[in-house]
Amino acid sequence: YSPEENKVLFANNETKTLLGWSPEKFLSDFSLIMQxxxxxxxxxxxxxxxxxxSQARLLAKTKQGQEIIMNCHLGVIPSGLFRNTxxxxxxxx
Numbered sequence: 001y002s003p004e005e006n007k008v009l010f011a012n013n014e015t016k017t018l019l020g021w022s023p024e025k026f027l028s029d030f031s032l033i034m035q036x037x038x039x040x041x042x043x044x045x046x047x048x049x050x051x052x053x054s055q056a057r058l059l060a061k062t063k064q065g066q067e068i069i070m071n072c073h074l075g076v077i078p079s080g081l082f083r084n085t086x087x088x089x090x091x092x093x
Contacts, residue, residue: 001045001074001085001086001087001088002085002086003045003084003085003086004084007027007030008026008027008030009027009085010023010027011023011026011027018068018070018090018091018092019033019060019061019062019063019068020062020063020064021033021062021063032061033060033061034058034059034060034061035061036058036059036060036061036067037056037057037058037059037060037070037072040056040057040058040059040072041056041058041072043056044056044072044074045074045086048074048075048076048086052075052076052078053073053074053075053076054073054074054075055071055072055073055074056071056072056074057069057070057071057072057093058070058072058090060090068092068093069092069093070090070091070092070093071090071091071092071093072088072089072090073088073089074086074087074088075087075088
């Protein structure tokens with residue numbers, strides 16, 4: 001996730017396995033897929049201004065229309081090419 005661009009930059013193929021969405025669709029429709037979890041997502045991002053890591057529970061919509069709870073762990077990359085970019089790991093609760 002790029003705080004500068006305010007968007008998710010990359011998703012791996014697990015989006016297909018977990019939610020039914022291709023990585024490309026997950027990226028382009030992130031706010032719609034995480035519609036019920038966007039408030040928690042934004043809170044977790046805000047916490048990163050005070051800490052290098054944060055966590056949240058997000059409600060995501062599958063391609064089939066179901067909602068599933070996802071655990072989300074976020075961390076700021078401190079140095080290198082991707083400095084200040086946020087890495088996130090989402091997995092079913």
